[in-house]
Amino acid sequence: MKSTRHHLIDWAQAGRLEPGSLERAFEAAGAFPDGAAWLRFLDRLLLWLGALLIAAGVIFFFAYNWNDLGRYAKFGLVELLVVAALAVIWRLGLETLAGKVTLLAAALFVGALLALVGQTYQTGADTHELFSAWAVLILPWVLVGRFSALWIVWLGLLNAAVTFYYVVFGGLFGVLFAPDRLMWVLFGLNVVALLAWEGLASGRADDRWAIRILATASGGIATALAMFAIVDFRHAGGWGLVAWLAYIAGAYALYRRTRPDLYVLAGGVLSIIVVVTTWLTRALLTHGEAAGAFLLIGMLVIGMSAAGGWWLRRIAMELQS
């Protein structure tokens, strides 16, 4: 959907507006925010930044591990914060944005509480246990909150739990040198999340950003799996390429036909360019004449991206009309 701003700028550039009248056209079209729009914007900005700063302040406070404050005082403090946040939510209601943002803050306070438990009692728990316990504990809130940002935070916790699990059990070197197992799990997790979101949210327009985050995460990992399969074929096997191909085909079917989304398609084009370039580099540059290979690959990259641009332009035109 083309915005008012882009319509006006295009018309001005095409010479259809009088010189010097673009600002008046913006005013006449209501494209400049009025007083009420400014207040709404500042209201959200102050709410979000305020909540984030307070949550960050609370987490830093417990990270400091202040010795002058007894353990019960610390527990009391963080529990008080959780209860206070819940009281604010009770008063504001979960339908308001302020209520939802406060719920997000409460979910972050729970993380501080769990970190405090680990810090105080030296439970020997691993980092992945902290993240998975955190995700499990706040799940009921996430379910009743019906708030995209909270879901994304929750999925971030799951990703962190999985990553730290492999860091502990595979060892840091295991993750660095044989990252494919971790990547496969993260790939599966984010693809399932993306599909579940598409299935359950069924085309709600206001949380496309969340879908795009999930598509970026899962598509990025799919691309990395394919690149690993190409660069280290004997070790990784060809399954990375198979998964990538399936992902690209699925993304095309879903985001070209069922729920057109230019962002995901543009990401798909970039993914294809990167994977094909990796394959060509491996096939042509490791043996043979370098200059010719460089030129050939460079021209193919240009050709692929130009074709991709042309295709995306056609879809943009289609979506616009």
Added chain:
Amino acid sequence: MNAASDALWARLREAGLVEGDVPPDAVHMPWYVRVMMGFAGWIGALFLMGFVGAAFAVVYKVPASGLVIGALMCGGATALFRAKPDSDFFEQFGLAVSLAGQGLMGYGLGSLFAFDVGTTALLFALVEVALFLLIPSFLHRVISAAAAGASLVVAATDWGFYHFTGAVVFAAFAWAWLNEFRLIRRGVEVRSFAYGMTLLVIGQLVMLAGARAINDAVLGHGRHAIGGAAAPWIGPIVVGIVFVVVVWRLLARQRVAPGSGPGLAALAGALVVAVVSLKAPGFGVCVAIVLLGHAHGNHVLSGLGIAALVAYWSWYYYSLEITLLEKSAVLAGAGVVLVLARLAMNARWPRAGAKGAGDA
């Protein structure tokens, strides 16, 4: 053509700003498609540079030859862009050839001037200015504007003006966006320059952590920063002044008198941001990006500003040399102030019947 553009056109016709029928709808390519194309063009350029390096070893032996081959590539790219301005293939081909040519010219200039950083950067900036003026591609112009600005920053840093570069780039950024609608015949140039400056202003914040180290280790050559003890303050003061001017100009556009309630609240908020910017100049910069984006109906810009604000704030507190306890107090305190400001704003101007514009 669709219902939305028809309705918009009708509104403008009523206001007497346009005549005739609705023009055919031009395609709008969203920012992420442009970013994707730019990134792909950059990958293509790397391979083209590899080709030139492998085929003509002379480039790395005789400095002037890199300069000549690079200039020829940039010239060829310019001709392509001008001959086929609407072709997807030639735009992408021209972009990659031009980027590769710029890389070779940069290398050639650097070797020719025995890596005298200031002179090399200044000459490279002139090349970028020429490409900005000659190549009629929005994406290329954004890249050239950012590259020209970055080169000038490097040159100025080398000459000892390090402390002022951030403020000057911020002023250029603010000027470009505030004049977005004025120079209508040069709209493409102004807008691409504005986006280039936005990238540069954010890039400078990213580089902030390393900039001082680069200045001392690589660029300094023992030259002292000009301005003496006052120098570190002059830049942030200019940032604060530019920020207040931005808010002032936006109020004028909203037709809010500076002496009215909303006007005073906005200016007081701007002053607070300016004062905080004395210690953390990136704060004023990021808030200005957010405000200008919202004021111009440009969601890409305001989104970029919010992301930059969160990232800058995180980095700032991470790098601040105070204990976690003090950091926690400052962060939570600032958060409480923002929430209170929000409550005060909503109490003073209940949104249902709000007329004025507040700014903070």
